Amino acid sequence: MDLAQKVMVGGVNSPVRAFKAVGGNPLIMERGQGTKLFDTNGRAYTDYCLSWGALILGHAHQEVVKAVQNAAKKGISYGTTTKPEIEIAQFIAKHVPSVDMVRFVNSGTEATMSAVRLARGFTKRDKIIKFDGCYHGHSDDLLAMAGSGVASLPASSSQGIPNAHIQNTLSLPFNDAQALTNTIERHHAEIACVILEPVPGNMGVINPKEDFLKNLRALTKKYKIVLIFDEVMSGFRTNLGCAQADLGIIPDITCLGKIIGGGFPVGAYGGRADIMKHLAPLGGVYQAGTFSGNPVVMQAGLATLKNLTPSAYNKLNKACDDFVSRTNNILKTANAQAHLANYKSMISIRFCTKPVYNYVDAQNASSGKKYAELFHYLLRQGIYWPPADLESFFVSAQHTAKDLNHLFDQIIVSLQ
Numbered sequence: 001m002d003l004a005q006k007v008m009v010g011g012v013n014s015p016v017r018a019f020k021a022v023g024g025n026p027l028i029m030e031r032g033q034g035t036k037l038f039d040t041n042g043r044a045y046t047d048y049c050l051s052w053g054a055l056i057l058g059h060a061h062q063e064v065v066k067a068v069q070n071a072a073k074k075g076i077s078y079g080t081t082t083k084p085e086i087e088i089a090q091f092i093a094k095h096v097p098s099v100d101m102v103r104f105v106n107s108g109t110e111a112t113m114s115a116v117r118l119a120r121g122f123t124k125r126d127k128i129i130k131f132d133g134c135y136h137g138h139s140d141d142l143l144a145m146a147g148s149g150v151a152s153l154p155a156s157s158s159q160g161i162p163n164a165h166i167q168n169t170l171s172l173p174f175n176d177a178q179a180l181t182n183t184i185e186r187h188h189a190e191i192a193c194v195i196l197e198p199v200p201g202n203m204g205v206i207n208p209k210e211d212f213l214k215n216l217r218a219l220t221k222k223y224k225i226v227l228i229f230d231e232v233m234s235g236f237r238t239n240l241g242c243a244q245a246d247l248g249i250i251p252d253i254t255c256l257g258k259i260i261g262g263g264f265p266v267g268a269y270g271g272r273a274d275i276m277k278h279l280a281p282l283g284g285v286y287q288a289g290t291f292s293g294n295p296v297v298m299q300a301g302l303a304t305l306k307n308l309t310p311s312a313y314n315k316l317n318k319a320c321d322d323f324v325s326r327t328n329n330i331l332k333t334a335n336a337q338a339h340l341a342n343y344k345s346m347i348s349i350r351f352c353t354k355p356v357y358n359y360v361d362a363q364n365a366s367s368g369k370k371y372a373e374l375f376h377y378l379l380r381q382g383i384y385w386p387p388a389d390l391e392s393f394f395v396s397a398q399h400t401a402k403d404l405n406h407l408f409d410q411i412i413v414s415l416q
C-alpha cells in the first residue's frame with residue numbers, strides 16, 4: 001500500500017476504497033473467482049462487495065470471460081455502431097418497462113449527468129429535485145447531500161462545485177410525500193426533473209413507501225416534469241424489469257450501469273422515445289463518448305444479462321430474503337441493537353431496531369465504530385464487506401447456502 005500511496009491519491013482511485021471509514025490498510029487484491037477475492041498474499045475472502053454490485057454472477061464467470069475473449073479477438077474498440085450494441089439495446093428495451101430507446105455511456109455518473117441534461121433540454125427548465133442520501137455519481141449538480149462516499153465528507157457536498165450549480169439542485173428528504181408535494185407545487189414551472197434511486201442503496205438500503213412513489217409519479221406527470229429513476233445499482237438486481245417493474249411505477253428515463261457491463265465500465269440511460277429523440281444526432285442535447293457502446297463491454301453485459309434467468313433471480317431473491325429474516329429473528333431474540341435491511345440481494349446493516357425511511361434515520365442508525373469492528377471481525381473470518389457503513393452489500397448468484405450460513409454465523413457471533 002505504501003507504493004500505491006506514493007503514486008495514487010490515498011493509494012486508491014475511488015475514495016471509499018481507502019478504508020478511511022473503517023481504519024486499517026486497504027487490501028490489494030490480485031484475483032477473483034466465483035464468490036472469492038484473493039489478495040496479494042494469497043488469502044481468500046468471500047466477497048459481498050462484488051465490485052460495488054456489478055458482479056451479480058460473481059467473479060470471472062465462465063460465460064462472461066468467454067464472451068470477452070471472443071469479442072477481444074475481433075478487435076477491442078471500433079468507434080462505430082456494432083451488432084452487440086444493438087442486441088443489448090434491444091434486450092434492455094424489451095425488458096425494462098420505461099425504455100423505448102437507450103444511449104450507452106461509460107459509467108453511472110455519465111448516465112445520470114446526461115439524463116439530467118436531457119431532461120433540462122426537453123423541458124427547457126433548470127431546477128432539479130433529488131433526495132438526501134441518494135447517490136447519483138459525482139457530477140457537480142448531483143453531489144449535494146449525496147450518500148455513499150460523500151456521506152463521509154465533512155460537508156454535505158464536495159469542494160470545487162460552484163454555488164451556481166447547487167442553487168438549481170433541491171434536495172429533499174426521501175419518503176416524505178408532503179415535502180415533495182410542497183416543493184413541486186411551489187416550483188413546478190422551473191423543475192426539469194426529479195431524480196432518485198427508487199430503492200436507495202447508497203445510504204444503506206431503504207425501501208420506498210408506496211404512497212411516496214405514487215404521489216411522485218402523479219405530480220411529475222401533472223406538471224410534465226421528467227421522472228428519472230437511477231437504477232445504476234438496482235437495475236437487473238432482482239428481475240429483468242428492474243426495480244420499476246417490482247414497484248409498478250414507470251419513470252420517463254432510467255439510468256443503468258454496473259450489472260449491464262458484466263464487470264466492465266459502463267452506463268446507460270434510456271426512456272420514452274419522444275424524450276430520447278432530443279439527444280444529438282436527432283435533437284439538440286449534446287452527449288458523446290469515444291468508448292461508448294464498446295463491443296467488448298457490450299458482449300460482457302449481454303453474456304451477463306442472458307444468464308439472469310427468472311429461475312436464477314427467484315433462487316437468489318429467496319435465499320437473500322430467508323437469510324435476512326433468519327438473521328433478524330436471532331438479532332431480535334438477542335435484543336441486539338441492529339438489523340439487516342434488504343431489497344432482495346441488496347442488503348445493509350442498521351445499528352437500530354426500527355426501520356429506516358430517510359437519510360436522517362440512516363445517519364442516526366449508523367455507527368462508524370460498530371461497523372468498523374464488525375467489518376474487521378468479518379475480514380479476519382475471510383469475509384469481505386464494503387469498507388464503509390451506509391453502503392449496501394451484495395449477494396451473487398454464485399453464493400451458496402453454505403456461504404450465507406457462514407456469514408449468518410459470523411454476524412450473530414459478532415453482534416450478539
Ligand SMILES: Cc1ncc(COP(=O)(O)O)c(C=O)c1O
Pocket residue numbers: 052106107108109110112135136137138148197202230231232233234257258266267
Ligand atoms: C445509484 C448509483 N448511481 C450512480 C452511480 C455512479 O456510478 P459510477 O460509479 O459507475 O460512476 C452509483 C455508483 O455507485 C450508484 O450506486
